[in-house]
């Protein structure tokens with residue numbers, strides 16, 4: 001399973017090469033620092049007490065580890081008038097994101113498959129129109145969508161938000177899968193037809209297992225988009241059905257009392273953790289899939 | 298019940314580019330038909346149309362007496378080996394082979410025994426649990442064969458199934474295919490670029506050119522009585538020598554006069570009676586004389602016979618192939634190849650006495666290309 005490792009490839013040697021490698025790594029380290037320093041600051045601030053924050057500098061590390069800001073952010077911070085912390089809203093986001101990602105990814109895969117492997121007259125036009133959806137600014141659709149949700153009786157609910165995200169995710173997911181399937185040999189689909197499989201048989205048993213890389217990319221993309229969405233969340237949900245992004249905004253922007261930077265930081269990290277987790281888990285799978293030759297004919 | 302295949306005036310265009318230009322073929326049940334033709338002449342397209350993977354432009358296709366124009370591939374009871382193998386990359390070799398049986402809900406134990414049978418035959422049992430990406434080209438090709446063979450459908454379509462195998466394996470597989478055909482008796486349509494494969498396997502060969510079938514006949518007829526210059530030049534390796542000339546009747550008997558070049562007297566190839574009898578073309582008619590390399594040999598190296606013609610030419614190139622040696626020489630502007638015994642070969646530049654067996658000569662009309 002390891003034959004495809006990069007390390008097996010013959011590489012140039014010599015002092016010049018070593019120097020270039022060193023330079024490369026130095027630049028990479030610089031970029032790492034650029035991205036990591038804000039995160040470090042956030043984490044260290046979230047572990048400090050309020051007094052320590054007021055006295056110390058931004059970059060100093062916490063003297064004692066104080067997790068109280070995290071517990072508070074999770075279960076006691078005030079979001080608007082309710083003071084149950086972020087927990088219920090994180091749950092809202094999960095309830096919204098998981099089905100929306102699953103639905104939009106699945107339908108995108110099905111679209112891409114139909115548009116490339118079961119060509120019909122006008123397929124390219126339909127794809128062009130779907131693609132157009134990727135360029136629509138979401139502000140434009142807020143009002144019509146609100147009307148639609150109201151009409152469907154889904155206004156202000158998590159299922160309503162699932163519908164919105166599934167629909168607007170389709171443009172991108174279709175694009176990803178269509179471009180992936182374009183590269184998959186038609187012969188494989190034809191072979192499966194001769195082997196007696198039908199539209200869905202080929203989709204589930206032949207095409208989908210080949211598209212793990214596309215699925216991973218699409219899931220990462222959709223998860224990030226939907227989890228991080230603020231606009232639809234704030235426009236189409238109210239109070240208790242808010243996703244975590246809206247709740248986070250409400251936590252940070254409460255005007256009453258002292259600014260609790262440590263709680264804000266902890267809350268922000270909590271809101272961002274799931275996307276990070278998806279990157280790490282799916283990313284690892286992605287790399288593993290590549291090295292196992294899963295996408296090679 | 299074995300199904301025959303009938304193509305009726307089949308046409309196909311890809312966006313204005315006509316690829317199949319009206320093909321009629323009647324393939325008997327149980328026949329082994331080999332399609333040959335230059336690259337890009339439409340063989341794979343025709344096969345795809347029989348399989349139902351490509352819609353018909355116009356015309357009809359019958360399989361087993363039924364019109365199948367609108368029947369999808371899965372319901373045509375065919376199996377196909379694709380030119381590009383088209384193996385399922387995420388499935389193991391075993392799963393690749395059994396996929397067709399799985400979709401048709403064939404019992405597991407039958408699947409298992411079928412895999413056993415064909416993996417031994419195709420010598421792929423050692424890598425049944427590997428993925429196609431971990432196989433060599435020739436191994437993949439055999440898996441593709443296995444996938445087609447296990448199902449035992451009414452019609453097999455093979456698109457260059459042995460093209461990637463080494464010479465030894467290719468001959469073994471060729472024999473296996475022939476045995477299999479004799480055992481199963483199913484109809485086979487087989488595309489190949491290998492002349493020997495075509496000659497040895499086919500019950501009939503269809504020679505295609507540019508979207509047409511030029512000739513559809515048994516291998517001997519194709520080889521001995523090609524209908525036109527194209528078929529004559531396509532079948533046979535090295536190809537038939539084509540010597541342009543004109544018809545003359547110096548003393549009442551027709552001969553082919555070919556300029557020898559270099560100021561020498563023109564050569565006069567006497568035509569055998571069989572051929573002469575049916576010629577009614579006027580004197581001076583432009584013709585092409587077709588001489589297979591094996592009908593030109595060193596003078597005196599074969600038992601004397603009728604209708605022999607000898608000529609003396611310098612050798613220009615000598616190409617040993619093992620069992621025979623090819624000698625390239627020139628008549629006028631035309632290069633010809635003679636197939637001689639290795640011990641008869643001579644050095645390039647030296648004069649050589651060639652003997653031509655005119656009884657085997659073919660004559661074509663230079664303008665129409667048709668056999669005379």
Ligand SMILES: Nc1ncnc2c1ncn2[C@@H]1O[C@H](COP(=O)(O)OP(=O)(O)OP(=O)(O)O)[C@@H](O)[C@H]1O
Pocket residue numbers: 311316334335336337338339340341342343380
């Ligand atoms: N999907 C397609 N769209 C457009 N043109 C095509 C398509 N498929 C085949 N062609 C064209 O049709 C012609 C015949 O192709 P085909 O694959 O049938 O040739 P072939 O006889 O199988 O050649 P080879 O021996 O190289 O496999 C070629 O000129 C090819 O470019």
Ligand SMILES: [Mg+2]
Pocket residue numbers: 340341342380456
């Ligand atoms: Mg082909």
